[in-house]
Amino acid sequence: xxxxxxxxxxxxxxxxxxxGTVAALSQLLDGKVIEAQGxxxxxxxxxxxxxxxxxxxxxACRGLVDEDPHRQITYTAVKNRIxxxxxxxxxxxxxxxxxxxxxxxxxxxxxxPGRRDTSRAHLAGAGAFSxxxxxxxxxxxxxxx
Numbered sequence: 001x002x003x004x005x006x007x008x009x010x011x012x013x014x015x016x017x018x019x020g021t022v023a024a025l026s027q028l029l030d031g032k033v034i035e036a037q038g039x040x041x042x043x044x045x046x047x048x049x050x051x052x053x054x055x056x057x058x059x060a061c062r063g064l065v066d067e068d069p070h071r072q073i074t075y076t077a078v079k080n081r082i083x084x085x086x087x088x089x090x091x092x093x094x095x096x097x098x099x100x101x102x103x104x105x106x107x108x109x110x111x112x113p114g115r116r117d118t119s120r121a122h123l124a125g126a127g128a129f130s131x132x133x134x135x136x137x138x139x140x141x142x143x144x145x
Contacts, residue, residue, distance in 0.1 A: 005036075005039045005042075005043070007029055007035060010025050010029070010039065010042040010043075010046070011025060011026065013046050014042075014046065016054075017046070017049050017054050017057055017058050017061075018054075018058035018061075018062070019062075020058050020059070020061040020062025020063075020065055020066075021045075021046075021049070021057060021058055021061040021062075023061070023062075023065045024045070024061035024062075024064055024065050024073045024078065025042050025045065025046075025061075025073075027065060027069075027071075027072075027073045028041055028042060028045075028072075028073040028074070029042065031072050031073070041074065041075045044075045045057070045061075045075055045078050048060075048075075048078060048079060048082060053082070056082050056085050056086065057078070057082065059081075059085055060078050060081035060082045060085060061073075061078060063081055064077055064078065064081055
């Protein structure tokens with residue numbers, strides 16, 4: 001009997017990840033007519049937190065629960081949210097007109113959501129790629145026309 005899955009087992013495992021995950025799994029299990037029908041989904045959701053991605057799992061679960069407290073939580077919804085979080089974290093850095101001061105890129109605020117530290121990157125503004133700028137760069141390097 002000790003090896004069987006129970007609600008308590010999954011909530012204890014979820015508490016190792018964080019409160020958002022506990023809330024998501026509670027919501028998932030509460031949404032099932034027969035609670036045991038949600039055990040496989042709970043196990044699969046907890047498996048998404050493997051290999052060092054517990055932080056992403058917690059963020060995804062917290063986001064789903066906070067977004068709509070009455071929403072049905074599913075494995076697919078959590079997996080898609082984690083994929084979206086990974087994609088936003090891996091997004092290429094961008095600049096805005098406010099970031100460029102006299103051709104020098106100002107370093108972004110550290111820890112700003114959705115921003116990456118590009119202070120050591122060699123970025124140029126849109127003006128560096130204008131036809132006139134490209135022509136003058138060709139003249140200074142001695143390139144043949």
